[in-house]
Amino acid sequence: MEWTSYGRRRVYDSPYVEVWLDDVDIPGVGRVDHHVITMPKASTTSVVTDDQGRFLLLYRHRFITGRWGWEVPAGWAEPGEDPALAITREIEEETGWRPGRVVPLVEYDALAGISTMRFHSFHATECEQVGVPTDASEATRIEWLPEAEVVKLLASGEVADGPSLAALAYYLGPYRLSQ
Structure with a gap:
């Protein structure tokens, strides 16, 4: 209908x-x-992993929900900007790590019943630490966490951010099973 x-x-x-x-x-x-x-700007998220199977996550407070939690790097793509280039920029700004490789993970409509918000999620690897985060407002902590710890965070509700949940769950499930 x-x-x-x-x-x-x-x-x-x-x-x-x-x-x-x-x-x-x-x-x-x-x-x-x-x-x-x-949303005039496209939204981007990323699952960032290293060759040891660890995940790069940010621990931060969200004013709107009043909650602390773990999130993946994310941000806006400027109008006309390639979302893959936008997430590469965002990862470096938020974490101080520059990805060497960024590949599409999944795209989805976050609130299809009420919003045009579309997320472009990527898998970023081959990261090199290039300095400290240039956007100090993004996170209280930035850590490389082992997969088992990430799964525990997901199961315990310590990853409550929808884009982070979607990207991590997709990466840990369908993405890896299809590789």
């Missing part, structure tokens, strides 16, 4: 998010104003 759209109007916009009201007819429901959140 496909919805019919009769137009939209912008409620709010900024360089990071836009909120729209779409006038839609939903089969079986009727005509309603449906909120839609659009």
Whole structure:
């Protein structure tokens, strides 16, 4: 069943998010104003691993949820920027490590029922430490953790960030099984 759209109007916009009201007819429901959140910039995430099977993670606080947790490096791609180049930049800015190889992992719609937010996830390897993170606001700690510890963090809820959960779970499951 496909919805019919009769137009939209912008409620709010900024360089990071836009909120729209779409006038839609939903089969079986009727005509309603449906909120839609659009993201002007593409989102990127990365699972960063080394040749010892460790994962590079950031420990940080998220203001919106009030929670501390472990996350993968992530960030925005500027309009027109290749997402693979954007995540390479973000990894270095957030961790001080420069990946030598970045390959696509998975792409997905994070909130398909209400948002255009699309994530481009990558697997980054062959990292070289080039300095300290240039964006000090990103993390309290940056650590290389063994796979067994990452699995424990996932199972215990210490990785609560959706993009990190999706990227790590995909890497540990379908991605590795298909290699």
